[in-house]
Amino acid sequence: MKDKFKATWVSHSSIGDFLQCPRLYYLKNVYKDPKTRHKVNIINPPLALGQIVHEIVEGLADLPSGERFSKSLLPAFEEAWKKVSGKMGGFTSAEEEAEVKARGVAMLERVERIKDPLNNKVIRMNQDLPHYFISEDDNIILCGKIDWLEYMEEDDSVNVIDFKTGRNEEKEDSLQLPIYSLLLKNTQKRKVTKASYWYLDRDDDLIEKPLPDLEESYKRVIEVARKIKDVRARRAFDCPQGEGGCFACNQFEKVINGEAEFVGVGGYNQDLYILPKK
DSSP: OOOTTTSEEEOHHHHHHHHHOHHHHHHHHTOOOTTTOOOEEEOOHHHHHHHHHHHHHHHGGGSOGGGTTSSOSHHHHHHHHGGGSGGGGTOOSHHHHHHHHHHHHHHHHHHHHHOTTTTSOBOOOSSSSOEEEEETTTTEEEEOOOSEEEEETTTTEEEEEEEEOSSSOOOTTOSHHHHHHHHHHHHOSSOEEEEEEEETTTOSSOEEEOOOOHHHHHHHHHHHHHHHHHHHHHTOOOOTTOTTOOHHHHHHHHHHTTOSEEEEEOGGGOEEEEOOOO
């Protein structure tokens, strides 16, 4: 029965965690430290880099289209980087941090050089976190934050742009674009006519992707969402590899077992930890 406060909320990231390992899903998305009542996360250099680059690039949408590149993005990047400097970004040496930070600078320099399509008009969502009941009967809500929505004036439509800061390509069977398509279909009025990835670490051009079929997207997403709800109801967060766990959930087990170092509180009131180097 529809109840926002008792609903099972699912997103691209939480579904990805679940598909990788239900135990990982539990430790990242359900478990809270008994003392702080905060969820926990492991910070590492790629995660820190992605966080800050996304913050700066997505922040351009707050400015009028003609003013977004009126000044360099780098001073804002330097200021934002302070939030992830040192252990707060999972860095274990000044050399490692300098190398990763230089990658961030290069990404923003690429954005400044290319400019389009980020100079065009954007669509602003009415919700800070777009969401809707993907199934009222199951009391499941699908949610997700989309990096950039370019407004296509010629046909009053939307181009979805997702910024990639990692070095690996999104898998072909990824649920990211299906989830975004469902969210946009159900939380705003314009038709989605284009979807693209921008690999900021390497590409000057956007990589356009085929638009997913909405009916097929719904089937794929609701199937996993119902499994998540069932596992939560049964509290059966078992790792597929058995009692020994897998690499993914073992990393978070170290946090729970006191084998990781607490470095501070990050976004969404997450307690952030770093793992000891082997």
